[in-house]
Amino acid sequence: MESGAFHYCSSVLLLIISVGILLFPLMVASIGINYGQIANNLPSPEDVVPLVKSVGATKVKLYDADPRVLQAFANTGVEFIVGLGNDYLAKMKDPEKAQAWVKTNVQAFLPATNITSIFVGNEVLTFNDTTLTGSLLPAMQSVHTALVNLGLDKQVAVTTAHSLAILETSYPPSAGAFRPDLTACINQLLSFHAKTGSPFLINAYPFFAYKANPKQVPLDFVLFQPNSGIVDPSTNLRYDNMLIAQIDAVYAALASAGYKKLPVHISETGWPSRGDEDEAGATPENAKKYNGNLFKLMKKKGTPMRPSSDLNIYVFALFNENMKPGPTSERNYGLFKPDGTPVYSLGIATNEGVSNATSFGGPTPESSGMPNTMPESSSTGYLSISSSSPERYHLGVGPAFFFIMSMVIRLVLY
Numbered sequence: 001m002e003s004g005a006f007h008y009c010s011s012v013l014l015l016i017i018s019v020g021i022l023l024f025p026l027m028v029a030s031i032g033i034n035y036g037q038i039a040n041n042l043p044s045p046e047d048v049v050p051l052v053k054s055v056g057a058t059k060v061k062l063y064d065a066d067p068r069v070l071q072a073f074a075n076t077g078v079e080f081i082v083g084l085g086n087d088y089l090a091k092m093k094d095p096e097k098a099q100a101w102v103k104t105n106v107q108a109f110l111p112a113t114n115i116t117s118i119f120v121g122n123e124v125l126t127f128n129d130t131t132l133t134g135s136l137l138p139a140m141q142s143v144h145t146a147l148v149n150l151g152l153d154k155q156v157a158v159t160t161a162h163s164l165a166i167l168e169t170s171y172p173p174s175a176g177a178f179r180p181d182l183t184a185c186i187n188q189l190l191s192f193h194a195k196t197g198s199p200f201l202i203n204a205y206p207f208f209a210y211k212a213n214p215k216q217v218p219l220d221f222v223l224f225q226p227n228s229g230i231v232d233p234s235t236n237l238r239y240d241n242m243l244i245a246q247i248d249a250v251y252a253a254l255a256s257a258g259y260k261k262l263p264v265h266i267s268e269t270g271w272p273s274r275g276d277e278d279e280a281g282a283t284p285e286n287a288k289k290y291n292g293n294l295f296k297l298m299k300k301k302g303t304p305m306r307p308s309s310d311l312n313i314y315v316f317a318l319f320n321e322n323m324k325p326g327p328t329s330e331r332n333y334g335l336f337k338p339d340g341t342p343v344y345s346l347g348i349a350t351n352e353g354v355s356n357a358t359s360f361g362g363p364t365p366e367s368s369g370m371p372n373t374m375p376e377s378s379s380t381g382y383l384s385i386s387s388s389s390p391e392r393y394h395l396g397v398g399p400a401f402f403f404i405m406s407m408v409i410r411l412v413l414y
């Protein structure tokens with residue numbers, strides 16, 4: 001009897017283990033999320049831990065190094081990218097200041113909170129501010145040197161996040177190229193990445209392309225819905241959504257700069273659930289499709305150009321942030337409302353069942369008036385249409401589709 005029960009148990013255990021092993025490749029999905037805090041009504045960081053877990057996210061990107069958040073996530077297994085805002089760059093050129101910052105904001109939380117990277121500056125190059133741009137690499141170098149001195153450089157990487165607008169060309173993906181006026185600066189950054197082994201981060205928003213030209217840009221192509229896709233005429237690779245095409249454009253730009261092996265991570269992408277009247281596509285239905293499909297995509301691997309690469313994607317964003325300036329969409333990228341309820345159902349199965357947030361007791365007054373030292377921007381990557389010479393490649397498809405895609409291309413490019 002006892003022995004029978006034992007056998008039964010051990011078989012069940014074996015079954016669980018084998019199923020676990022079989023399912024493992026599906027479960028290693030690493031879902032990242034941006035935790036922006038430009039708001040005065042967000043729940044306390046302790047209450048955010050279950051929310052992050054409810055969507056199955058294992059990686060969180062902060063725009064600062066908020067000690068309350070880093071403390072709240074201690075021993076949760078969640079990995080962190082912490083940020084150093086653009087207004088810190090000039091100061092961080094000083095190696096002593098960089099070392100003091102790393103000690104206080106990174107070293108103090110390790111190893112309980114798993115900080116794996118520091119991103120120095122957000123979308124710096126596309127501000128066209130020569131002083132700011134000139135401080136970027138020296139700041140990254142000081143921060144890296146500080147990590148070396150503290151013996152942390154093997155576990156904490158140093159990088160920066162770019163807007164997709166650093167590309168001059170992004171279509172077809174194989175023609176991806178950096179803006180010529182930025183190439184000297186980018187080449188130095190790329191050399192830094194290659195030497196220190198850190199990834200190249202890009203913020204990419206197919207929403208901007210759609211919003212700028214909703215009549216021409218096929219909605220299904222930007223929302224990862226079934227559609228006929230496009231074929232890159234020089235590689236014959238097929239793309240069925242704009243985000244992956246944008247990632248490959250970055251890979252192509254890196255390859256032509258001589259950095260074929262550098263990994264690309266998507267540090268921000270998302271879709272707003274509300275917008276102004278002139279912001280076509282900003283609806284809960286579209287946001288649900290974009291982000292729901294994105295969560296499914298994050299469980300897969302690779303792009304047509306880099307099939308075995310990891311897709312490292314950070315969704316923007318965890319919360320609607322009521323104090324962000326700009327159009328209405330800027331305050332409505334969140335998966336969650338400040339009270340912790342979902343803005344829409346993502347419809348995804350996660351570790352903890354179907355995503356459904358627990359509710360919070362409303363806004364937490366103690367978090368109001370919190371300083372927002374970090375300029376956070378998802379709008380600086382805005383891609384507007386500009387007059388440009390007609391595209392000259394041939395897609396090998398019908399003229400209407402060619403027209404549509406050439407519009408898409410312009411949107412993506414300029």
Ligand SMILES: *[C@@H]1O[C@H](CO)[C@@H](O)[C@H](O)[C@H]1NC(C)=O
Pocket residue numbers: 077079111114116
């Ligand atoms: C932190 O994250 C890295 C990257 O995934 C992982 O290799 C490492 O084991 C983690 N460290 C801890 C203490 O969990």
Ligand SMILES: *[C@@H]1O[C@H](CO)[C@@H](O)[C@H](O)[C@H]1NC(C)=O
Pocket residue numbers: 126127128181
């Ligand atoms: C920066 O310069 C580029 C290239 O000259 C231009 O296309 C872009 O609009 C400028 N961006 C800003 C924010 O001024």
Ligand SMILES: *[C@@H]1O[C@H](CO)[C@@H](O)[C@H](O)[C@H]1NC(C)=O
Pocket residue numbers: 341354356357
């Ligand atoms: C999700 O929450 C809503 C109310 O907030 C509730 O009606 C629904 O039953 C919940 N669904 C799941 C799967 O827990």
